[in-house]
Amino acid sequence: MAFHLAVYVTGLVLLLASPLTGQSQEIPFGYSGVKGPDKWGSLNPHYSTCSAGKQQSPVNIANDDVVSNSKLGSLDMDYNSANATLINNGFNIGMLFGNDIGELIADEEIYYLKQMHWHTPSEHTINGIRYPVELHLVHVADDGKVLMVAILYQYGNPDPLIEEIKSYLDQLAKEKCSADEEIHIPVESVKSNNIERDTSKYYRYIGSLTIPPCTEDVTWYILGKVVEISKGQIDAMKALMDSEYKNNARPIQPLNGRKIELYEDGH
Known part of the structure; x- marks a missing residue:
């Protein structure tokens, strides 16, 4: 049985580990029209960084312009199989x-995996190429980074990974969700080795969340x-x-x- 939970977007911001948790109410945003990305900064004073920020994400990665840094080292992503909650947040x-x-160690600091979510198509591009899907693994350190x-x-x-949770996605499909609601479905023992990841090559930069409030000082890999x-x-x-969010990049x-x-x- 699916557990249906309706919440304002404040709960969605909490899910993304934003420092703006605790706001009494947030304004729904979209990907086109009057609520589209070019309007995010004016939808709510708490979203002003979306337009005024100078370290925003996503970005295009041009291989001719990147700076090689062999001192960064491989990312240590140590995940366990664990229960999860599948969410449609609108x-x-x-x-x-x-x-x-589990956790990830980067720059000698421990970050804990809190959630993952998908964007279609990809938000980041490489040499101008936009891919069909981008998965974000959201980690938070004890100090809030x-x-x-x-x-x-x-x-x-x-x-x-998607093959493993297919039956739960089928359950999710039976529920309707608007942009200011969440649907929660418990998932038993997600196998972490189904998260395909190869850390032998990566790009790193300082950016932001890619949804309002577009909080900066986020480290991206x-x-x-x-x-x-x-x-x-x-x-x-x-x-x-919903049709407005099928393309949520x-x-x-x-x-x-x-x-x-x-x-x-x-190298």
């Missing part, structure tokens, strides 16, 4: 984890290996979304002088 599909899913790992997907074989997902899996996920933001670092194992 503007994307994601999974929320408890405290036992946010670290995002982005995994890009191209058409190909089915993604093992975009994995260099593009993994595969089937078109059927993408179509099934997009079918869960924020447009590319200017770098404003920021440097994107590249790490490649063995």
